[in-house]
Amino acid sequence: xxxxxxPSVPSLVSRYLLPHEQAVITVRFHPARFIPPLxxxxxxxxxxxxxxxxxxxxxxxxxxxxxxxxxxxxATTAVDWVSRYLVVTSHRIFIVEGSGITLEWQLADxxxxxxxxxxxxxxxxxxxxxxxxxxxxxDSLPYPEQLYLEILGLLYTDPDAHLExx
Amino acid sequence: xxxxxxxxNTALAILRSAGYVNTLLGSIIPLVPILxxxxxxxxxxxxxxxxxxxxxxxxxxISPASLTGKAFLSIxxxxxxxxxxxGWDVLSFLLAALAALLLIFELVGFGIRASARSVGLAxxxxxxxxxFRLYPLPASDVFYTNLLTQPWLPAETITLTTHQSVTGYVxxxxxxWMEVLRAEDRIVVQYHTSQVSSRAMCQIAVVASExxxxxxxxxxxxxxxxALPPPAQGPGGVLxxxxxxxxxxxxxxxxxxx
Numbered sequence: 171x172x173x174x175x176x177p178s179v180p181s182l183v184s185r186y187l188l189p190h191e192q193a194v195i196t197v198r199f200h201p202a203r204f205i206p207p208l209x210x211x212x213x214x215x216x217x218x219x220x221x222x223x224x225x226x227x228x229x230x231x232x233x234x235x236x237x238x239x240x241x242x243x244x245a246t247t248a249v250d251w252v253s254r255y256l257v258v259t260s261h262r263i264f265i266v267e268g269s270g271i272t273l274e275w276q277l278a279d280x281x282x283x284x285x286x287x288x289x290x291x292x293x294x295x296x297x298x299x300x301x302x303x304x305x306x307x308x309d310s311l312p313y314p315e316q317l318y319l320e321i322l323g324l325l326y327t328d329p330d331a332h333l334e335x336x
Numbered sequence: 337x338x339x340x341x342x343x344x345n346t347a348l349a350i351l352r353s354a355g356y357v358n359t360l361l362g363s364i365i366p367l368v369p370i371l372x373x374x375x376x377x378x379x380x381x382x383x384x385x386x387x388x389x390x391x392x393x394x395x396x397x398i399s400p401a402s403l404t405g406k407a408f409l410s411i412x413x414x415x416x417x418x419x420x421x422x423g424w425d426v427l428s429f430l431l432a433a434l435a436a437l438l439l440i441f442e443l444v445g446f447g448i449r450a451s452a453r454s455v456g457l458a459x460x461x462x463x464x465x466x467x468f469r470l471y472p473l474p475a476s477d478v479f480y481t482n483l484l485t486q487p488w489l490p491a492e493t494i495t496l497t498t499h500q501s502v503t504g505y506v507x508x509x510x511x512x513w514m515e516v517l518r519a520e521d522r523i524v525v526q527y528h529t530s531q532v533s534s535r536a537m538c539q540i541a542v543v544a545s546e547x548x549x550x551x552x553x554x555x556x557x558x559x560x561x562x563a564l565p566p567p568a569q570g571p572g573g574v575l576x577x578x579x580x581x582x583x584x585x586x587x588x589x590x591x592x593x594x
Contacts, residue, residue, distance in 0.1 A: 202445055205438055205441055205442045205445065205446065206442055206446060206450055206453070206454050208438055209435050209438045209439050209442050209451075209454040209455075209458070210454045210457045210458050211458075212431050212432075212434055212435035212438065212458075213431075213432070213435040213439075213454065213455070213457075213458030213459075213461075214457070214458045214460075214461045215431055216428050216429075216431035216432040216435055216458075217428075217432075217458060217459070217461040217462050218461050219424050219427060219428040219431070220424075220425075220428040220432075221461070221462055221465065222424075223424075224415040224418070225465050228468060229464075229465035229468045229469070230465070232464045232465060232468065233461050233462070233464065233465050236460055236461050236464060237461055240457060240458070240461075288445065288447075289444055289445070290441070290444045290445020290446060290447075291445070293441075293444060293445060294441075294445055
């Protein structure tokens with residue numbers, strides 16, 4: 171089964187594709203990434219509201235400034251999530267963000283891929299792929315088993331496939 | 337320079353008398369407890385949870401606080417009694433409940449380290465105002481100015497043979513001469529040991545009140561407070577110490593002025 175999270179390749183991704191290159195997988199990262207900044211922002215907001223009546227002056231300002239920074243952090247995470255994709259093409263694997271391509275491997279250079287799923291990953295449906303001997307990990311990937319199999323399929327093509335086709 | 341009241345001559349005299357290493361350590365060590373709470377906060381924001389926790393614990397035990405533990409708890413109790421959140425209570429509670437629920441997910445999904453970081457960051461909303469009360473910002477508060485101007489040496493009341501008392505810090509003492517940094521005007525003076533009838537340790541008043549929030553040893557020092565008389569001047573029976581720094585500098589490196 172081919173995993174295609176987006177019906178069409180986002181424009182952010184397509185601008186980095188070569189003319190002869192075909193995007194096989196394009197997925198956003200798992201929304202579980204929102205949980206830590208969400209916990210922080212909600213906790214801070216709750217505390218700021220709770221302690222505001224007993225604070226004044228610089229103390230009050232400091233409490234709300236910290237809350238604001240943590241809410242901005244949540245917003246930044248959201249913007250980052252919207253514009254961040256893992257892309258697997260017929261030639262390479264890369265992560266694209268608004269700022270450009272941040273991580274890239276040629277498929278020919280990838281010798282080893284491993285999948286790790288934590289308890290939380292199994293609970294929420296995300297996993298971590300570890301690439302190659304450099305042990306570069308990409309976490310919070312949705313549909314981890316499908317992604318893993320799809321990438322393995324690209325790495326290890328069936329030698330008899332072309333014979334069958336003939 | 338702070339201890340010498342920004343007098344370069346006095347600073348050099350202290351450096352020569354106390355030695356470079358002692359002066360360096362003596363300058364740095366008093367800063368550690370003062371800066372410890374802010375270092376702890378910085379570590380918290382830099383995601384160094386264990387180090388931050390240790391630094392906060394150290395701050396509670398060693399950093400001079402502007403309030404005693406009892407006074408702080410009393411203020412907290414008073415704030416709690418006077419607290420009237422109104423309708424905001426409900427919103428605050430709902431947000432806290434939602435955050436707690438998500439925290440459980442985070443604990444399961446991301447582990448204890450990430451969860452502790454989230455809790456620490458959120459808690460800094462309450463920690464920072466508390467720190468403002470307990471540990472005022474070093475740059476803007478007279479609390480630290482008073483503390484930093486105190487040298488690392490114990491204060492002493494030196495009684496001279498003329499019954500004149502001098503409060504200061506003994507920088508160096510040998511069989512013949514004693515070098516003293518006078519507390520009131522920060523001038524280094526020398527007394528011949530034959531001029532000194534007695535020495536007694538004492539406590540500068542401003543330093544005596546600076547205690548940590550939770551002192552490990554709860555007993556108060558029995559040292560008497562230092563008396564700070566005006567600088568000794570005038571003719572007659574008053575002994576004239578050798579003034580090393582100040583208006584008349586007569587000490588050069590390596591030898592005493594005659």
